[in-house]
Amino acid sequence: MNAPTLTARPSSPTSSTPSWPRAAGILILTGGVLLTAATALEIGTDVSTDPGPATAFWVLFLASTLAHVAAMFPLALGRGDGQGTVGPSIVGKLALLGFGAFFLANQSLYLLAAYLLPTAEPTDGAMAFLFGMSAVQGVLLLVGGIAIVRARVLAGAARWAILVLAVIGFALGVVINASSIEALTNTMYFVSTGAQIVAGLLIARAGVLAAK
Numbered sequence: 001m002n003a004p005t006l007t008a009r010p011s012s013p014t015s016s017t018p019s020w021p022r023a024a025g026i027l028i029l030t031g032g033v034l035l036t037a038a039t040a041l042e043i044g045t046d047v048s049t050d051p052g053p054a055t056a057f058w059v060l061f062l063a064s065t066l067a068h069v070a071a072m073f074p075l076a077l078g079r080g081d082g083q084g085t086v087g088p089s090i091v092g093k094l095a096l097l098g099f100g101a102f103f104l105a106n107q108s109l110y111l112l113a114a115y116l117l118p119t120a121e122p123t124d125g126a127m128a129f130l131f132g133m134s135a136v137q138g139v140l141l142l143v144g145g146i147a148i149v150r151a152r153v154l155a156g157a158a159r160w161a162i163l164v165l166a167v168i169g170f171a172l173g174v175v176i177n178a179s180s181i182e183a184l185t186n187t188m189y190f191v192s193t194g195a196q197i198v199a200g201l202l203i204a205r206a207g208v209l210a211a212k
Contacts, residue, residue, distance in 0.1 A: 019079065020074040020078045020079045020084065021074070021085070021154065021158070021203055021204065021206050021207075021208060022204050022205075023071075023074045024071045024074040024075045024084075024085075024203055024204075025071075025158075025199075025200045025201065025202070025203030025204025025205065025206070026200065026204050027067045027068070027070050027071035027074075027200070028067070028068065028071045028196055028199055028200035028203060028204075029196075029197055029199075029200025029201055029204060030064075030067045030200070031064045031065070031067035031068040031071065031196060031200070032064075032193050032194070032195075032196030032197035032199075032200055033064075033197060034060045034061075034063050034064035034067065035060070035061070035064040035068075035193045035196065036190065036193040036194070036197070037060050038057050038060035038061040038064060039189050039190065039193055041053050041056055041057045041060065042057055043186055043189075045057075047115075048115060058111075061107070061111070065103070065104060065107040065108075068100070068103060068196075069100040069101075069103060069104050070100075071100075071200075072096045072097055072099060072100035073097070073100075075096050075144075075148075075162070075203075076092070076093040076096040076097050076144075077093065083153075084096075084153070085148045085151065085153050085154055085162075086144065086147040086148055086151045086153070087151035087152075087153050089147045089150070089151060091143065091147060092143070092144055092147025092148065092150075092151065095140045095141070095143040095144035095147060096140075096141075096144040096147075098140045099137060099140040099141045099144055102133060102136055102137035102140060103137055105133060106130075106133050106134055106137055109130060109133065113130070131177075134173060135173075137169075138166060138169050138170050138173060141162065141165065141166040141169060142163070142166040142167075142170075144162060144166075145160075145162040145163030145164075145165065145166045146163060148162050148163065149163055152209060153208055153209060154203065154206045154207075154208065154209075155206055155207040155208065155209050156202070156206060156207070157202050158199075158202040158203045158205070158206030159206075161198070161199035161202045161203055162199065164195065164199065165195055165196065165199050168191060168192050168195045169192065171188065172188045172189070172191070172192045175188045176188075
């Protein structure tokens with residue numbers, strides 16, 4: 001009796017669901033939910049003087065910041081093997097990790113300027129420094145988002161999620177700096193946090209394309 005002949009199938013792109021996109025997505029989703037709650041508290045209550053809302057705001061704001069920063073590690077490095085959403089791109093890895101560092105710094109500076117030193121008059125140099133920090137943060141996320149799109153590691157709409165977040169972040173910055181309409185600014189804050197929630201869901205559910 002002849003043994004059956006086994007014919008290897010040609011390899012093709014397939015989608016799997018490893019744990020690192022799920023971890024990154026859940027962290028971004030968590031950060032978005034927490035920041036939405038913190039923003040609602042900041043807008044709807046007096047977090048500068050009322051101890052209850054102030055405590056809740058600080059906990060939510062700091063926890064959301066840490067969640068977003070932590071998400072950059074699986075996004076950039078995968079499960080620790082260096083093969084995350086940007087593939088082998090060194091520029092993409094540095095952009096995502098750099099964004100995490102600048103995001104942590106900018107969120108900390110916001111708390112410092114708004115609530116720890118609320119009566120201090122910022123100098124022109126300090127304002128320029130803060131604007132520069134925010135601009136670098138946005139550019140890093142934009143570069144990271146482009147690297148993710150180019151790498152074609154994430155399947156489906158998740159591949160575009162970080163790039164869309166970067167564009168919305170720039171739009172939020174323009175509104176904050178150019179508009180004096182409080183309702184518009186508040187709306188853009190919630191658009192931004194809502195986009196974080198959607199991006200987190202997409203990435204958490206995304207498959208990863210196998211090599212051809």
